[in-house]
Amino acid sequence: MVEHRWLSKLKEEIGKSPVAVNTGIGFILLGLEKITDLEFQCPCNPYRNAWFSSAFFVIPAIMSIIMMLILKKFRCASGKCLEQCGKLMSYVMPAVVWLTLLFFDGKYYTCAATSWEGDYVNVYSGGPLKWCQPLQVNEAEMEQRRLLFEDYMFQSQVGNLQ
Numbered sequence: 001m002v003e004h005r006w007l008s009k010l011k012e013e014i015g016k017s018p019v020a021v022n023t024g025i026g027f028i029l030l031g032l033e034k035i036t037d038l039e040f041q042c043p044c045n046p047y048r049n050a051w052f053s054s055a056f057f058v059i060p061a062i063m064s065i066i067m068m069l070i071l072k073k074f075r076c077a078s079g080k081c082l083e084q085c086g087k088l089m090s091y092v093m094p095a096v097v098w099l100t101l102l103f104f105d106g107k108y109y110t111c112a113a114t115s116w117e118g119d120y121v122n123v124y125s126g127g128p129l130k131w132c133q134p135l136q137v138n139e140a141e142m143e144q145r146r147l148l149f150e151d152y153m154f155q156s157q158v159g160n161l162q
Contacts, residue, residue, distance in 0.1 A: 042111035053112035109156035
């Protein structure tokens with residue numbers, strides 16, 4: 001009985017605070033990013049890379065917005081949608097957190113930017129790096145593409161701060 005009242009009181013308080021809901025969904029998204037981080041395998045196919053990576057950006061972001069709308073019981077009364085714009089911004093925050101996590105990780109953006117066929121392999125050149133190692137190229141071309149891949153990683157992690 002006491003546990004039931006405590007739980008309902010917690011739900012009521014969380015329902016009042018967009019910060020609490022945002023924080024909870026943010027932690028869920030952080031866990032999801034860590035899980036996808038372990039499972040992510042870039043197809044290393046110039047025709048599939050952008051579509052594959054886009055799914056990681058778009059689907060969880062949209063799902064988090066929908067989840068916020070459901071949890072906060074958003075209703076747009078006729079003509080009052082613009083008045084609720086501040087609330088709508090708080091509903092979008094988990095999606096912004098998700099996109100920030102993906103850009104800082106870098107793998108998803110670099111996969112989308114890669115424009116050559118190859119194998120997704122793990123190399124250790126100054127640190128561990130998973131990248132699309134091109135097929136059938138000479139050593140100079142391979143090194144040039146590896147540096148380009150690392151540049152994409154840098155653009156994803158730092159370029160979005162500029």
